Amino acid sequence: MSTHTFLKDCSTMPDASNMRFGLVAAEWNSHLTNVLLEQAVSALLATGAKEEHIIIKRVPGSFELIFGCSELAKHSSVDAIIAIGSVIRGDTPHFDYICNGVTNELARQNTMGDIPVIYGLLTTENERQAIERIDGTVGRKGEEFAMTAIKMIDFSWSLKK
Ligand code: RBF
Numbered sequence: 001m002s003t004h005t006f007l008k009d010c011s012t013m014p015d016a017s018n019m020r021f022g023l024v025a026a027e028w029n030s031h032l033t034n035v036l037l038e039q040a041v042s043a044l045l046a047t048g049a050k051e052e053h054i055i056i057k058r059v060p061g062s063f064e065l066i067f068g069c070s071e072l073a074k075h076s077s078v079d080a081i082i083a084i085g086s087v088i089r090g091d092t093p094h095f096d097y098i099c100n101g102v103t104n105e106l107a108r109q110n111t112m113g114d115i116p117v118i119y120g121l122l123t124t125e126n127e128r129q130a131i132e133r134i135d136g137t138v139g140r141k142g143e144e145f146a147m148t149a150i151k152m153i154d155f156s157w158s159l160k161k
Contacts, residue, residue: 013147014154016049021149022053022078026085026111028061032130036120039134039142040149047150059133060089062121063098066105069117072107080149080155084120086130086141099123116152120145 021044025037037056044054055076059068062085069081083106089095102121109117122141124130132138 022072022081029086032086036142040146043143043146079153082118086122
């Protein structure tokens with residue numbers, strides 16, 4: 001999605017001014033996760049979210065997103081959490097274990113918890129594929145995660161009103 005398309009989409013987004021967001025980002029591949037984080041925060045602010053309603057936490061690696069998101073949901077009053085990580089396939093089976101573990105557990109938190117947990121995990125064969133999904137070549141995933149969070153909070157609130 002180009003920046004232009006994203007800004008146009010903002011006008012049709014739900015009002016985010018009262019929404020509270022938690023972002024948990026992995027430090028592994030921080031040159032990628034920091035950009036995803038910046039994109040997500042910029043997109044939230046561009047859509048009307050207030051800076052004081054955004055909590056940012058970091059965990060060492062993507063595997064720790066599980067505990068990080070679970071604890072943030074328990075100990076804060078955020079309306080949605082965005083889990084941000086980048087797992088790049090290496091020479092060992094770790095890639096599969098980490099991806100499966102994080103994916104299954106974040107899915108479980110979505111069904112067992114009270115708030116949506118947005119799946120912001122890039123799982124790529126190599127660094128190039130990850131960069132392409134950040135720099136606009138194949139998407140600007142950080143912005144997409146932010147918009148997904150806003151839409152899911154709106155969805156959740158629409159059922160409670
Ligand atoms: N964490 C990531 O966020 N991305 C990775 O690509 C990644 N690769 C890893 C590869 C190996 C061989 C190991 C042992 C860990 C890796 N981690 C990675 C870290 C992992 O998510 C976690 O922080 C550690 O395993 C400690 O629980």
